[in-house]
Amino acid sequence: MSEEFYRIRRLPPYVIAEVNAMRAAARAGGEDIIDLGMGNPDLPPPDHVVEKLCEVAKKPDAHGYSQSKGIPGLRRAQAGYYGRRFGVDLDPESEVVVTMGSKEGLASLATAITAPGDVVLAPNPSYPIHTFGFIIAGATIRSVPTTPDEAYFESLDKAMYYTVPRPSVLVVNYPSNPTAETVDLAFYERLVGWAKANKVWIISDLAYSELYYDGKPTPSILQVKGAKDVAVEFTSLSKTYSMAGWRIGFAVGNRELIAAMTRVKSYLDYGAFTPVQAAACAALNGPQDIVDRNRELYHKRRDVMVESFARAGWDIPSPAASMFAWAPVPPALAHLGSLEFSKQLLTHAKVAVAPGVGYGENGEGYVRIAMVENEQRLRQAARNVKRYLQSMGVNQARASGNR
Numbered sequence: 403m404s405e406e407f408y409r410i411r412r413l414p415p416y417v418i419a420e421v422n423a424m425r426a427a428a429r430a431g432g433e434d435i436i437d438l439g440m441g442n443p444d445l446p447p448p449d450h451v452v453e454k455l456c457e458v459a460k461k462p463d464a465h466g467y468s469q470s471k472g473i474p475g476l477r478r479a480q481a482g483y484y485g486r487r488f489g490v491d492l493d494p495e496s497e498v499v500v501t502m503g504s505k506e507g508l509a510s511l512a513t514a515i516t517a518p519g520d521v522v523l524a525p526n527p528s529y530p531i532h533t534f535g536f537i538i539a540g541a542t543i544r545s546v547p548t549t550p551d552e553a554y555f556e557s558l559d560k561a562m563y564y565t566v567p568r569p570s571v572l573v574v575n576y577p578s579n580p581t582a583e584t585v586d587l588a589f590y591e592r593l594v595g596w597a598k599a600n601k602v603w604i605i606s607d608l609a610y611s612e613l614y615y616d617g618k619p620t621p622s623i624l625q626v627k628g629a630k631d632v633a634v635e636f637t638s639l640s641k642t643y644s645m646a647g648w649r650i651g652f653a654v655g656n657r658e659l660i661a662a663m664t665r666v667k668s669y670l671d672y673g674a675f676t677p678v679q680a681a682a683c684a685a686l687n688g689p690q691d692i693v694d695r696n697r698e699l700y701h702k703r704r705d706v707m708v709e710s711f712a713r714a715g716w717d718i719p720s721p722a723a724s725m726f727a728w729a730p731v732p733p734a735l736a737h738l739g740s741l742e743f744s745k746q747l748l749t750h751a752k753v754a755v756a757p758g759v760g761y762g763e764n765g766e767g768y769v770r771i772a773m774v775e776n777e778q779r780l781r782q783a784a785r786n787v788k789r790y791l792q793s794m795g796v797n798q799a800r801a802s803g804n805r
């Protein structure tokens with residue numbers, strides 16, 4: 403009997419898990435770790451959403467299996483969101499499916515559309531499900547950059563020209579996790595044209611649709627005329643309404659892709675708990691002031707983090723969107739690599755971050771910092787980082803206040 407399971411052999415050890423294990427051990431030992439590692443929102447969901455959950459959970463008939471593709475009211479609520487926010491019309495019956503978090507949705511879609519040996523174009527670095535969802539389904543990944551510039555389109559063309567079999571799917575994620583890069587509508591217009599010309603499906607992950615800071619709302623690929631011919635897009639309630647544990651996300655767009663995914667899901671699950679879906683409707687249909695307030699709060703955190711870390715001697719580019727900063731390892735410590743640097747930050751500064759290499763080889767040289775602690779804790783993190791950098795002989799002059 404072999405224990406060399408085909409899929410397991412394709413899943414490398416999760417690098418980020420090493421830092422997570424160290425963080426857990428440190429906490430178990432009573433240490434106060436400032437956790438900027440995982441993108442797990444620290445804010446509560448809106449009160450009216452929690453109240454709706456409780457109200458529906460008290461109904462005796464709300465406890466059976468739900469609908470795998472999502473209750474009709476929630477699919478309508480998601481179509482309403484796309485109409486309001488992006489001016490995109492969606493048919494809730496055929497162009498919307500509810501998922502148990504967008505992570506599950508991405509994996510189900512990968513299962514639905516991938517044959518062993520298919521080639522998928524995915525960003526490197528990337529949020530792991532963008533590659534491993536397809537690897538689990540038997541695909542081969544060809545990496546493309548995350549930076550949405552001319553070189554990006556050149557690399558897409560090269561990939562089509564040199565890869566056999568020709569890639570059939572392209573994954574895009576803007577605002578990007580982990581790099582926080584953003585795009586404008588013109589980028590999506592060009593991308594949709596490219597995908598049509600090359601007969602490639604586009605899967606867009608828009609998990610950070612509402613976390614943008616420089617006044618320009620993040621676009622949806624579906625705003626491009628004709629995008630539905632080739633694209634689906636995932637969104638999530640996890641970050642927008644701080645409902646990460648509730649596991650509610652969506653895929654919308656191309657009917658064939660939505661139908662394929664819905665079919666696979668119907669074999670795998672019975673949908674999220676009905677009271678959770680009812681409360682998700684309340685989130686999408688109810689007052690939206692929480693979305694603006696959370697955006698402002700993350701914006702403030704971003705400014706505090708960038709400014710206080712710079713004073714500590716670590717220059718971090720200010721992210722225009724998402725809840726992450728993509729921080730180059732300080733040049734004097736670059737030789738450590740992102741994993742060792744993250745471990746040292748945890749041990750000596752009591753600050754947990756995610757090593758960039760955990761998101762793919764092109765993430766080496768960076769760490770991802772999640773803005774999921776309050777301003778006071780971010781300032782404390784910066785003070786701890788400053789002491790650590792000083793102990794390593796980094797930026798002595800700046801860190802001692804000459805700046």
Ligand SMILES: Cc1ncc(COP(=O)(O)O)c(C=O)c1O
Nearest residue numbers: 441503504505579609638640651
């Ligand atoms: C880019 C991106 N996509 C998807 C997800 C997963 O979100 P969900 O909670 O909806 O599964 C995350 C979570 O951090 C993410 O960063």
